Amino acid sequence: MFKFFKKNTPILPDFWTLYANTFKTTMPEDLESTTFIVLDTETTGFDYTDDRMLSIGAVAVYQQTIAVNKGFEIYIKQEVYGKEAAKIHGILKHGTIPKVSELDALKMLLSYIGNKTIIAHHAIFDIQMINKALARHHLPALKNKHIDTSQLYKKTLLKSNLITKKEHYSLDELADKFNISKKDRHTAMGDAYITAILFLKILSKLKEKKNLRIKDLLD
Amino acid sequence: MKNTISQRVADFLKNYPPFNGLNTSDLERLSEQVSIIYKEKGSVIFTEKEEGHSFFYLVHKGAVSLYKKTTNDIVDICDEGDIFGLRPLMANENYELEAKAHEESIIYAIPIALFKPLALENKVIGNFLIESFASNTRNPYSKSHRGKLYSEAPIDPSKEASEIPLTDLQSVQFSKNIVSCSPATTIKQVAEIMTSKNIGAILVLEDKLPIGIITDKDLRNKIGTGMFPITATAAKIMTSPVITYPKSMTITQAQMAMMKSGISHLCLTKDGTVNSKVVGIVSKHDVMVSLGNNPAVLIKAIKRVKKIKHLKPIRHSIMGLLSGYLEGNIPMTIISKIIAELNDACMKQVVELSLEKMSTPPPVKFAWLALGSQGRSEQMLHTDQDNALIFGDVEEEALPKTTTYFLKLSKLVTKGLHDMGYEYCPADMMASNPKWCLSLKEWKEMTSHWIINPGIDEVLLSSIFFDYNVVYGEPKLANELSEHIFYSVKKYPIFFLHLAKGALQNPSPTGFFRQFLVEQDGDHKDEFDVKSRALRPLTDAARVLLLSHHIKAINNTSERFEKLAELEPNNKEIYLACSYAAKALLKFRTKQGIQNNSSGRFIDLNSLSKEEKMKLKRTFKTIKDIQELVSHRFQLKSM
Numbered sequence: 001m002f003k004f005f006k007k008n009t010p011i012l013p014d015f016w017t018l019y020a021n022t023f024k025t026t027m028p029e030d031l032e033s034t035t036f037i038v039l040d041t042e043t044t045g046f047d048y049t050d051d052r053m054l055s056i057g058a059v060a061v062y063q064q065t066i067a068v069n070k071g072f073e074i075y076i077k078q079e080v081y082g083k084e085a086a087k088i089h090g091i092l093k094h095g096t097i098p099k100v101s102e103l104d105a106l107k108m109l110l111s112y113i114g115n116k117t118i119i120a121h122h123a124i125f126d127i128q129m130i131n132k133a134l135a136r137h138h139l140p141a142l143k144n145k146h147i148d149t150s151q152l153y154k155k156t157l158l159k160s161n162l163i164t165k166k167e168h169y170s171l172d173e174l175a176d177k178f179n180i181s182k183k184d185r186h187t188a189m190g191d192a193y194i195t196a197i198l199f200l201k202i203l204s205k206l207k208e209k210k211n212l213r214i215k216d217l218l219d
Numbered sequence: 220m221k222n223t224i225s226q227r228v229a230d231f232l233k234n235y236p237p238f239n240g241l242n243t244s245d246l247e248r249l250s251e252q253v254s255i256i257y258k259e260k261g262s263v264i265f266t267e268k269e270e271g272h273s274f275f276y277l278v279h280k281g282a283v284s285l286y287k288k289t290t291n292d293i294v295d296i297c298d299e300g301d302i303f304g305l306r307p308l309m310a311n312e313n314y315e316l317e318a319k320a321h322e323e324s325i326i327y328a329i330p331i332a333l334f335k336p337l338a339l340e341n342k343v344i345g346n347f348l349i350e351s352f353a354s355n356t357r358n359p360y361s362k363s364h365r366g367k368l369y370s371e372a373p374i375d376p377s378k379e380a381s382e383i384p385l386t387d388l389q390s391v392q393f394s395k396n397i398v399s400c401s402p403a404t405t406i407k408q409v410a411e412i413m414t415s416k417n418i419g420a421i422l423v424l425e426d427k428l429p430i431g432i433i434t435d436k437d438l439r440n441k442i443g444t445g446m447f448p449i450t451a452t453a454a455k456i457m458t459s460p461v462i463t464y465p466k467s468m469t470i471t472q473a474q475m476a477m478m479k480s481g482i483s484h485l486c487l488t489k490d491g492t493v494n495s496k497v498v499g500i501v502s503k504h505d506v507m508v509s510l511g512n513n514p515a516v517l518i519k520a521i522k523r524v525k526k527i528k529h530l531k532p533i534r535h536s537i538m539g540l541l542s543g544y545l546e547g548n549i550p551m552t553i554i555s556k557i558i559a560e561l562n563d564a565c566m567k568q569v570v571e572l573s574l575e576k577m578s579t580p581p582p583v584k585f586a587w588l589a590l591g592s593q594g595r596s597e598q599m600l601h602t603d604q605d606n607a608l609i610f611g612d613v614e615e616e617a618l619p620k621t622t623t624y625f626l627k628l629s630k631l632v633t634k635g636l637h638d639m640g641y642e643y644c645p646a647d648m649m650a651s652n653p654k655w656c657l658s659l660k661e662w663k664e665m666t667s668h669w670i671i672n673p674g675i676d677e678v679l680l681s682s683i684f685f686d687y688n689v690v691y692g693e694p695k696l697a698n699e700l701s702e703h704i705f706y707s708v709k710k711y712p713i714f715f716l717h718l719a720k721g722a723l724q725n726p727s728p729t730g731f732f733r734q735f736l737v738e739q740d741g742d743h744k745d746e747f748d749v750k751s752r753a754l755r756p757l758t759d760a761a762r763v764l765l766l767s768h769h770i771k772a773i774n775n776t777s778e779r780f781e782k783l784a785e786l787e788p789n790n791k792e793i794y795l796a797c798s799y800a801a802k803a804l805l806k807f808r809t810k811q812g813i814q815n816n817s818s819g820r821f822i823d824l825n826s827l828s829k830e831e832k833m834k835l836k837r838t839f840k841t842i843k844d845i846q847e848l849v850s851h852r853f854q855l856k857s858m
Contacts (some may be wrong), residue, residue: 059224065328066255073222153634157645179280179637183230190221197325200257204323210422 015107016139022114023143027219029213031203035062036147037112038199040191041126043091044078051127052078053102054091054111057189059196060116072112073189075099076138089186103137113144117214121171123148123197147217149174149198156205165178174198225251228327231279235300237344245337254328255279258320261816264304266317269306274328278303281324286317296321296535299528305348307331308338321816322640374632395499399424402431402454406442408455409433412738417503417523420484422497423457429486430496431457436483458482465491466498473501488537514540516555521564527572527635534640537561541599551802552777559596563589565639565689570691573631582621583611586692587632590648594687595758595774597805600812600819604633604641607687608650609696612660622656660695663703670707673717681714682721685762686774701771708766715767719853722759723846746821749808753838755799760845764852777801790848797845798836805840807835 012020028034039058045051058072075091077099090099100108109130120126122147131141150169174192175182178201184190206212229250232238238246243316258264265272267288276283276752283297294316297303306312308331320326336841338344399422400409413435423431433453441447441456461481464472466487476485483503489495504519517536524530537558543553570587591605592598608629613621629650637643650656657665666684669677685704689697699750708714760778768786773779780798784791812819824832849855 057223064257066257068222068225068228068253071222071224071249087794176634177643181280181632184223184227187223190227193224193227197257201323204257204259 012139019114020143025061025115027115027117027214028213030062031212031214032043033215035060035116035195036119036197036199037061037116037144038192039072039113039126040120040188040195041129042186042188042191043129046125046135048132050099051129052076053105053133054078054089055185055188056105056130057192058109058112059189059192061119061196062166063096064200066193071189072109072193074105074108076102076105078102089188102133106133106137106139117151117218118142118144118146119195119199120146121149121174121191121198122168145218147199149195149202152202152206152217153197156202171195171198178202221247221251224255225253228253228255232277234326235277235302237338237347240341240343240347249329249333249337251828252333254722256326256328258283258324260320261321263322264318264320265314267314269314271313271696272304272328273307273331274304275302275331275452276304276318277301279325280408282321283324283326283327284321286319288317292854294583298532308335309348318403342830357523371788385473387441394502394505397422397497399497400433400453401425402452402457405449406438406447406451406453406456410438410442410449413438414543419502420500422461422486422500423453423459423496427496429461429488431459432461432484432486434449434482434484436520449570455589460493461486463488463491463493465489468501471629472530473506477503477506487681507590514561517561518564521561524568525572527638529571529747530568530639534565537565538600538813541809541817545806545810545813551806555596555599555775555805558599559593562593562598566593566636566690569635569639573628573635576631577628578626579624581610581628582617582624583613584693584696585610585625586694586696587650587690588687588697589690590684590687592686595776596688597758597776599805599809600817602642602818603644604636605644605648606636606650606690607635607648607655608657609662610656610658611693612680619659621658622653622812625656626651626653639649659699662700666700666704667707670711670714673714675721678717678721682718682759682762684808685766685771686758688774705769705771709769715763716853716855717767718759718763719849720855722756722763722849723855725759746823748820749804749811749822750818750820753835753842754801754805754808756842756846757797757804760849761797763802763849767852793841793844793848796841798840803834804838807831 037058037060039056040051041057042055043053046185053076055075058071059066060070075097100194117126127142127146134141150171153174154167171191171194172182172185174180175185175198178198180194180197180201182194185194203212206216225247229246232250233241233246238249241249256264258679264276264283278298278299278301283301283303285295285297286304287294287408295303303312303318306314338348367528373455396419398416400412401421404423409421413419413433420432420434423433431454433456440655442449447455452718462476462482463486464476466489468476468485468487473485477483485501486497487499487501489498505518514761517533517540520533520536521530524533540561541558544557566587566589586609588594588607588609589605590607592602593605598655610621610625632645633649633651643649648655663698666681669684673681679801683706688696688827758776761776761783764783765773765779768783770782770786774784777798780789780794780801784794784798808816808819810819811822813815827835
């Protein structure tokens with residue numbers, strides 16, 4: 001790749017412009033009128049540079065409701081393949097599930113999420129994976145705001161010396177804690193669904209503080 | 220488009236009528252169009268007179284209650300797999316009832332436009348819906364009558380069973396698990412089967428037809444008396460012929476039949492004669508359960524439960540019983556004893572069922588302790604679970620393995636309790652927390668540490684630990700720990716001072732002008748916190764005062780005060796007033812909780828009558844007096 005090309009303002013493809021334009025509309029402030037996109041990615045591993053996304057799953061949450069037909073689930077063709085991770089997500093390199101190219105996956109994802117706030121468990125990881133993929137196709141990083149359910153959970157804990165807050169809470173741990181069925185765990189969409197329910201449950205705990213606004217959740 | 224979630228939805232739907240009657244492709248098509256809704260406890264799904272939604276609903280997780288708003292009567296509670304909100308599907312009318320999340324729930328909304336053609340096409344589905352929509356049930360928790368919408372005869376759980384009009388319409392619930400033997404089975408085997416299945420009667424079948432029945436009574440009259448040896452065959456002692464009925468019989472009919480023939484079990488067959496296949500058996504117990512609530516019946520029902528989730532409807536019945544008692548003005552001492560017994564029985568059953576799930580029996584003896592209000596037999600409503608586990612001492616090398624075993628068990632139990640309606644403890648004070656699941660030796664070290672270093676946290680921790688109740692397992696372990704605690708406390712009397720100080724730390728119930736002090740912020744702004752402002756000062760005072768007399772066997776707050784009155788005749792009056800106040804406040808809180816389906820902790824003062832407010836305030840004077848006594852007794856003012 002010619003490095004100096006990047007210095008110039010790159011000409012961005014239409015689908016990106018379309019995506020970027022969605023941010024020109026102002027976002028609602030209250031939870032009731034906000035649509036959240038809860039997403040999860042399955043990857044070949046945990047390395048931001050070497051590993052690749054194999055699948056992206058997402059559901060939209062609007063007024064505490066998830067419409068099944070508005071879900072997003074795609075599998076991505078990748079040359080990189082991690083044997084270790086395959087044991088967890090079970091996606092085969094040459095499996096029978098229809099797959100799309102990484103660029104097409106990104107196109108579809110951007111048009112799906114638009115300017116909506118992204119919810120994910122350990123959100124940084126998923127967002128970084130997507131951003132790395134965008135960068136491979138010479139695209140800027142995601143512009144969306146995001147909420148990490150692992151961090152959000154910590155806000156529900158009592159402030160007490162009796163509780164030692166952990167640094168991280170795994171999705172499994174929280175699913176158990178909130179009594180969420182772990183069916184379809186380790187498929188991107190299954191995890192997205194679990195995260196969505198988790199998000200709603202945490203939110204209902206947090207709502208005990210009145211007038212919860214979006215900005216109380218971000219950070 | 221088919222996706223992971225739609226498959227998940229389809230997987231759930233296919234287990235429940237009417238969806239189990241759909242073919243796979245229809246089910247998949249339907250599942251793709253479902254919306255999944257999360258509802259917080261108490262939030263409304265639709266209300267009376269509201270225009271019909273374009274969906275009908277199915278409970279996926281949690282429970283939904285259907286109300287008649289005008290009378291505030293719960294008409295039905297829909298559990299997992301129940302459908303509701305059928306009115307727009309069937310009648311194209313506005314809703315007649317209000318549907319509210321009875322607890323935190325996940326609900327599937329099924330689009331009517333898509334479902335209606337399927338219902339019209341498929342007769343089985345259509346009939347199920349019509350039946351669901353039109354039938355009437357007296358028992359909202361009846362398994363065979365799920366998801367009813369009809370509101371003509373609202374159920375009032377506060378009424379005693381006998382006051383509820385008997386209807387001939389409801390068919391009896393019966394057990395479909397038929398336990399049987401052959402005429403050649405020996406009596407010993409018969410008795411073994413009956414014991415292991417925990418049943419009072421067994422059918423004797425020949426070629427699948429009922430030829431006789433053996434009940435506990437037969438074993439008593441014919442074996443116990445020595446008339447036949449236990450090696451004799453079933454044929455010798457069975458009562459024959461069997462009295463049979465068709466399965467469509469109603470509760471009243473079943474009751475009549477039992478009374479008429481003086482028998483306790485009825486056999487239901489396909490066509491109602493002895494010449495057709497057996498379909499079920501109805502016991503007096505089943506009839507009584509259908510008829511209503513009674514502690515003895517409930518205890519029996521709890522002990523028979525094989526799956527934790529089946530305890531939940533029983534817990535609903537316990538709540539019904541509780542509100543009936545409160546309505547009937549039964550003394551709080553008796554109410555709390557009965558309800559605590561029932562709650563204990565439920566917990567015990569959860570521990571037992573969890574033990575069955577473990578692959579091996581426990582490596583050493585253990586005791587499951589209920590702490591806090593449950594430990595004091597003061598927990599009437601579903602509140603948080605506070606519990607701990609003590610296991611017997613093991614060799615040093617075996618400790619990690621043993622701890623792992625009991626932690627695993629505790630996780631199962633706490634999850635079971637959670638499924639049953641006990642929230643997890645927000646401070647994680649539960650046996651599933653490694654800090655609360657220790658060997659006796661570790662507990663001794665831990666409690667010694669609290670007693671020797673009594674900071675604020677230690678006092679809080681130890682105060683919970685002085686009120687416990689062995690729900691399951693070896694009481695000796697708990698006793699030994701108490702002995703140890705008392706021994707340590709004697710050596711470090713300064714501990715009492717800290718405990719007493721802790722007892723005075725709670726916010727006072729009234730301000731300078733004797734007005735109620737309400738919460739300043741949070742969800743319960745402007746509400747009165749009856750737990751921490753009124754009940755806890757009493758509980759804490761009773762505990763420290765009685766402990767200073769070195770008495771540990773009494774856990775209940777009002778009983779503690781009664782004992783104190785006995786021990787200190789000069790303070791008799793104030794202690795008896797406290798005992799009364801503790802009971803009155805508990806009753807108050809329980810009533811509030813039942814009314815609002817909450818823990819009853821926070822009270823909206825505007826909702827109280829003048830008389831109720833007066834009653835509350837009267838207890839505050841007592842609280843003030845006892846706090847002064849504690850402060851004086853332990854000379855806290857000079858500290």
